[in-house]
Amino acid sequence: MEEVNIEIKEAISSKGKFWPWWPLLPLYPYGCRKTLVREIIPQQIWSFEQLQGLYYVAVPVRLTVVKVSGGLMIFNPLPPTEELRHQLSELEELHGPVLTIVQPTASGLEHKVSLPALSRAFPKAEIWVCPGQWSFPVNYPLNWLGIPINRTKVLLHDGYPHEDLFSWISLGPLDIGLGRFQEVSCFHKPSGSVLVTDALVGIHQDPPELFEFDPTPLLFHSRDRGDQPLLDTPEARKKGWARLVLFSSFLRPDLLDIPSFFYVLRFAFRPGLFSPKSHFGIFPFSWKDGWENSARELIGQERPLLQIAPVLERLVFPRAKETILEWLDDLMKLEGVDKLISAHFSAPIEFNQNTIGEFRNEIKSRNWASSEGDWRFLGSVDKALLKTGVVPIDPLSKFKD
Secondary structure: OEEOOHHHHHHOOOOOOEOOOHHHOOOEOOOEOOOEEEEEEOOOEEEEEEEEEEOOEEEEEEEEEEEEOOEEEEEOOOOOOHHHHHHHHHHHHHHOOEEEEEEOEOOOHHHHOOHHHHHHHOOOOEEEEOOOOOOOOOOOOHHHHOOOHHHEEEOOOOOOOOOOOEEEEEEEEEEOOOOEEEEEEEEEOOOOEEEOOOOOEEEEOOOOHHHHOOOHHHHHHOOOOOOOOOEEOHHHHHHHHHHHHHHHHHOOOOOEEOOOHHHHHHOOOOOOOOOHHHHHHOOOOEEOOOHHHHHHOOOEOOOOEEEOOHHHHHHOOOOOHHHHHHHHHHHHOOOOOOEEEOOEOOOOEEOOHHHHHHHHHHHHHOOOOOOOHHHHHHHHHHHHHHHOOOOOOOOOHHHOO
16 A cells, blocks of 8 residues: 655646636636547547546546548537647647537536637637527626637537538437536447537446546545545545545435534544645545445446436436437437447447447336435435426426427
8 A cells, every 4th residue: 555645746747737717617626637638549539538526526528539521620628728739739730630629518517618718729610519508697698708709600500510420419408497408419420439428428447547647536535534544556546436426426425424514623634634635634524334336336347337427317307308218219320330439437438229229228117317315415406496496397398399
């Protein structure tokens, strides 16, 4: 066992990783964003991954780059740090310039907040956005948000980019109260890959490669009390990752307790804990026996487990099961489909017509948008939103003819 050397971790160069606009969406790791690049389909598709989260509950978020005729297409924007732009420039030298930037979701804030800066970084690229873009707390027009409307087009309304290489399929729109949920996925015909943003994810038991640069989030949450050191072992990394998956999936899993303020302080600020990496020993979580079984239901052992993220199922799709099934029907009709590339967690994962059909049948037959067990907290949030009228009972009513 080896305790994390804080000085070494903090000595990892932040040059090129600075993101000045992080206060617009203040998520971990705030103004310092490491980018990992992976070629996931040789000579065709690349994954640019960064971490994002709250209180060390960090998971990978992905910008996908696809080779198109004469250059490159960006799908799902991310903060264009100097490091990310340099990595993209290396691809441009080999495959041509960035021609297109696609913001394929109406509500994906982690991608939307990056779009203005990414548009400025590639001033000749054509911008395509999902219909129904909205901002909160004030719904500003696109140009007020820094998106250049003179080179911006709207998916569906203005057609689609690179139709020789892609088929485009819309999920939604759904009325979620503050705005709409809509996601336009695309099918890359040459590689058989479906690109999505949030609608589907695949989760594997092994922590993502991005944590190799700094495993602190994994080690922080692998502990059971605040006075325990951040020990870097394979077991601690897997334990921390399983808990991060539960947090990100359910926000407050059923087997998680929030200890009292005085209990938390009892183990904080002890000798050896005076470090912001360990939050000075402040650890406001307590896990009950059996939490590992809850994690196993979300995590694939041999390969990533395909699923709809519980947060989306319970807060976005609870009354739109048929919409999901119809969308999966459309994906099953794609000729040659065999891979899924999501903006979160693992990619690529197996996703062929048999996989889609089995997944569709599983959704159709199981209890949808539960309010029991780990789903209890999400269910209470949805019920509160319904009661106060923030979200409508019928999410399709606004868009029906």
